[in-house]
Amino acid sequence: MNVMSQKLLKIEDLVLHFKTRSGTVQAVDGVDFELDSNRAVVILGESGCGKSSLAKAILRLLPRNVQKYSGEVYLQGTDVMQFDEEQFRQNVRWAEISLVPQAAMNSLNPVIKVGDQVAEPAMVHLGIKKDEALGLARRMFQHVGVPEDFLERYPFELSGGMRQRVALAMALVTSPSLIVLDEPTSALDLLTQANIMNVLKRIKQELGTSFILITHDIATSSELADEVAIMYAGQIVEVGHARDFFPAPLHPYAQMLMASVPRLRSNSDPMFITGQPPSLIDLPTGCRFKARCPFRFDKCDREPPMFGKNGRKVKCWLYE
């Protein structure tokens, strides 16, 4: 218990299945990982691998068609899965973990000034007066690099990069210990992307916040990553430190994914992965990557456990 309480976040066997007309979608299927405070983990995966569902499962933002939702989520040692909805809303969401959803910059309310929008979660979750909340919002604007007079503006008066910063300020205003970012830079221009990554790094240094960054953009993710988790077909197949992972990924899928990234500063010829990821409704038995894997052998028909190797974890029989 003592060891556990040192971790900011520890997730064990998290499962989120959805019920659809064509069958059960196993979007998150037995995910484990840990995160220390003031660290950033990047969850990398292709579209449809369940990475956005993982964010929803951590924040318990569930749609109606959930079939199974189970597992343990320890936040600073407390299992928040035991909380009821109201407890969770009061003590976890925004208070400890906030979310910057996908395309957050386009989800600002067009008829409310951005300052008021940023102040709102502080009023609701910290129970403070509007003036005080606006003061907090002003401070957060400084942190994310938005000029203070923008508090009085409406979203349409801001560029995409500025709106993304506002969305970030909104997530920061309740001073959570963890921010979940779902594709924070995917709709932005190159220079704006670089700017937002700079802002995130600065927040991490200045406020000591932790991040879960969910993205498919491998090159940009390396700008923030302390740790990397690779997700494939609802499962995490490799976890490790960024400095170990980026030069030499272990899992065959991770290796092929890394080899598919075009690089500006090297002349390697990028490869692609043949075939398609399996449908989350009709998953193969055994290793889920085996149909596309060049190293496949007879053991792959059984599901591999997570093997530990020099502080890295990989879900592949090759590392038994």
Add this chain to the structure above:
Amino acid sequence: MITELRDIKMNTPNINEAETLLSIQDLHVWYELRRFGFGHAGYVKAVDGVSFKLEEGETVAVVGESGCGKSSLMKTILGLNIPTSGDVVFDGENLSGLKGNGLRHYRFKVGYVQQDPYGALPPFMNVQKILEEPLIISGMKNKEERLARIHKAMSEVKLHPVEDFLQKFPHMLSGGQQQRIVIARAMLREPKLIVADEPVSMLDASVRVEILKLLRALQESHGLSVIYITHDLSTVKYFSRRIFVMYAGNLIEKAETRHLLENPLHPYTHALLAATSDPDARNAETFKEVPPGEPPSLVNPPTGCRFHPRCPHFMAGLCDVKFPPDFEPEPGHFVACWLYQ
């Protein structure tokens, strides 16, 4: 040796006209802004003085951020926009003189690969209908002939077996397959030029390379010219021979891909290259250098060089007064920046 010869050819004024497929001279595309629906309120100068030549079988990449005018340039080349001034000459024919049937025939010669394959395919048509329609419009009356053409186009984009896909609707296909259908549709009329607008930006990393390699293979086997529009510099070198960098309506740097990546000259190109990340854990330890500010409004662009308010090498009295012409500090490498006069 071959590249050297090419360089010389590119720079001599007497370019053999037969080899130039597309020639754009001082192109301006301005959109009028109106106040209260009728009063004139200025122009959005989306493309403001762009000139270049494209040879047959050549691939160029146009790199720039959103709002720099690259889509307006592309739409003008596709014949969807009417240029405010300047000439677009394709295969010896001036686009501004084309109307009705002439314009339609021109569009057969230019294929278009859209950015978002799902948005580009009508959801209520199956693959066969999607691919048949352009052939019907172009006057191919024989159904057998149409189907044979569709088969050929689909096997070229490696959608095997063709029959399995013909009856499918776009939502039943993966992103990569959808993009292949879009490419097959662009190839149907056997065009001479393909305009590909961020063809892989909506796709996953592992599929991206596959689609780029497919486009490359088609380009080589058909001797196509390709204009590849993108904001992602890391994919450019696998695809294009030359790069044009666009900023606020102007092409500010034009060079062979290798020259531009190894020796970028314009400060904006420097900034773009510096902002492009390669996957490397060391990235997390440093901050990126990003020029301050944002691209200017195209209604009232800055005087002189349009990058001067953000430029680290700004020279007062020159950059903010006079618009820099194209300088050529090394053969074939053009840059619109006063640093290189």
